[in-house]
Amino acid sequence: LTLAYDGTHYAGWQWQPQLATVQGALEKAIQRVVANPVRVVASGRTDAGVHALGQVAQFSCDTQLPTEVLQRAIAAYLPLDVVLLGLSEVPPEFHAIRDARRKRYRYLIVDNQPIGPFERLYAWQLRTALSDENMTRAAATLIGKHDFASFESSGSERASTVRTVLELSVARTEHWRLLSPRPVGQGGELLSIEIEADGFLYNMVRNIVGTLVEVGRGAKPVEWVAEVLLAKNRQAAGPTAPPHGLFLVRVDYDE
Amino acid sequence: LTLAYDGTHYAGWQWQPQLATVQGALEKAIQRVVANPVRVVASGRTDAGVHALGQVAQFSCDTQLPTEVLQRAIAAYLPLDVVLLGLSEVPPEFHAIRDARRKRYRYLIVDNQPIGPFERLYAWQLRTALSDENMTRAAATLIGKHDFASFESSGSERASTVRTVLELSVARTEHWRLLSPRPVGQGGELLSIEIEADGFLYNMVRNIVGTLVEVGRGAKPVEWVAEVLLAKNRQAAGPTAPPHGLFLVRVDYDE
Numbered sequence: 338l339t340l341a342y343d344g345t346h347y348a349g350w351q352w353q354p355q356l357a358t359v360q361g362a363l364e365k366a367i368q369r370v371v372a373n374p375v376r377v378v379a380s381g382r383t384d385a386g387v388h389a390l391g392q393v394a395q396f397s398c399d400t401q402l403p404t405e406v407l408q409r410a411i412a413a414y415l416p417l418d419v420v421l422l423g424l425s426e427v428p429p430e431f432h433a434i435r436d437a438r439r440k441r442y443r444y445l446i447v448d449n450q451p452i453g454p455f456e457r458l459y460a461w462q463l464r465t466a467l468s469d470e471n472m473t474r475a476a477a478t479l480i481g482k483h484d485f486a487s488f489e490s491s492g493s494e495r496a497s498t499v500r501t502v503l504e505l506s507v508a509r510t511e512h513w514r515l516l517s518p519r520p521v522g523q524g525g526e527l528l529s530i531e532i533e534a535d536g537f538l539y540n541m542v543r544n545i546v547g548t549l550v551e552v553g554r555g556a557k558p559v560e561w562v563a564e565v566l567l568a569k570n571r572q573a574a575g576p577t578a579p580p581h582g583l584f585l586v587r588v589d590y591d592e
Numbered sequence: 593l594t595l596a597y598d599g600t601h602y603a604g605w606q607w608q609p610q611l612a613t614v615q616g617a618l619e620k621a622i623q624r625v626v627a628n629p630v631r632v633v634a635s636g637r638t639d640a641g642v643h644a645l646g647q648v649a650q651f652s653c654d655t656q657l658p659t660e661v662l663q664r665a666i667a668a669y670l671p672l673d674v675v676l677l678g679l680s681e682v683p684p685e686f687h688a689i690r691d692a693r694r695k696r697y698r699y700l701i702v703d704n705q706p707i708g709p710f711e712r713l714y715a716w717q718l719r720t721a722l723s724d725e726n727m728t729r730a731a732a733t734l735i736g737k738h739d740f741a742s743f744e745s746s747g748s749e750r751a752s753t754v755r756t757v758l759e760l761s762v763a764r765t766e767h768w769r770l771l772s773p774r775p776v777g778q779g780g781e782l783l784s785i786e787i788e789a790d791g792f793l794y795n796m797v798r799n800i801v802g803t804l805v806e807v808g809r810g811a812k813p814v815e816w817v818a819e820v821l822l823a824k825n826r827q828a829a830g831p832t833a834p835p836h837g838l839f840l841v842r843v844d845y846d847e
């Protein structure tokens with residue numbers, strides 16, 4: 338399954354009793370079509386409030402329905418804020434978590450007042466202007482293969498904290514301007530942080546964003562990010578950025 | 593006042609008992625600051641579900657507060673989906689409706705499946721692909737000074753149905769792509785219709801959009817729009833496009 342969802346009204350991906358979750362919504366929809374209980378596994382769990390443009394998930398079932406019919410039927414039972422973009426059959430050995438080769442995230446920030454009514458659920462609002470130039474320089478420190486222990490929130494049990502960041506860019510973008518009350522070139526641009534890696538630790542993107550923002554707002558010098566990385570200690574990094582600015586853009590697998 | 597609002601959760605601009613309205617939310621916020629009842633008048637009422645990026649409204653009050661302080665205080669009492677972008681003092685003879693010289697609206701359409709979860713409240717979803725080329729040709733017919741009686745829904749009492757459309761453009765745009773699950777160039781573009789005029793009849797934008805869509809989806813030829821205009825009869829035009837794709841972008845006044 339390839340999925341896009343607005344995480345605003347969900348307590349995250351993972352099924353929880355009594356709470357609206359993306360996994361719960363999906364399993365409910367699929368069960369109405371295939372008529373037996375299924376368990377859906379995503380490439381990774383997204384936290385409460387985090388959005389997805391291209392999450393990948395899988396499930397097993399016995400059905401005679403062609404994938405196209407199956408996709409349309411499941412889509413029809415999903416809530417409007419969870420969209421099924423694609424469905425295809427995979428070999429039985431495929432595993433959505435283990436086989437993921439690369440993931441891409443996007444984080445949106447509005448750093449000048451006032452935030453528009455259409456950004457409030459999809460971007461972190463900051464009252465100070467950020468230096469995207471300094472953030473870009475600081476971000477360069479994190480590109481490559483490093484031990485990202487400083488950027489891992491507690492609560493995960495991964496054996497290694499070494500990951501390879503393939504891309505980390507900070508850019509002003511006008512690509513929201515259709516819904517921006519501010520004219521282009523006059524503060525109508527969002528700050529978009531794009532990050533791609535071979536894997537992510539728990540809260541890694543939000544911790545990196547929180548750290549880069551410390552540099553962007555001038556609270557820390559550009560060189561500080563290298564110190565944070567070397568410390569291999571969560572206490573050294575900046576705060577965790579809020580979930581609602583984060584989007585899981587894409588998950589890549591081998592052909 | 594200059595205002596942006598997400599119309600999704602409002603029964604329109606105009607105050608109504610028991611219902612959430614933008615006017616109601618504003619008056620409540622202003623009264624908490626100036627401590628006496630006020631009546632807020634907008635450049636025009638927007639219908640339920642219609643959004644605004646730059647609505648203009650006015651009210652009168654006696655206060656010693658500088659406008660900057662007044663703006664910040666009112667803004668603090670507004671719900672998150674109504675944003676006060678600006679506040680300034682105007683001469684006593686200023687009238688938000690009468691003195692408006694030009695208004696600009698935007699209408700967003702997604703014309704290929706699947707619609708993303710972030711567009712669903714802000715764009716009209718159509719299952720057929722639209723020809724923006726034919727829509728642009730048809731739109732040209734409507735530019736200029738015409739009697740737009742065919743595009744006026746009943747329920748208004750305007751003396752004249754003649755208006756001057758200064759701009760009417762139909763364009764594919766990538767400017768939503770930050771929140772689009774579809775890659776750019778592969779159907780990730782929205783259709784954006786921009787219209788500016790010296791004034792608008794009731795539902796005029798939504799009736800024009802509904803009519804252009806008839807051409808875009810091939811149900812009517814390009815030339816049909818000229819016939820609709822000449823008919824001066826609402827029955828001749830296409831259906832009214834739904835409110836949630838419509839944005840009031842800007843209202844212009846004389847210096």
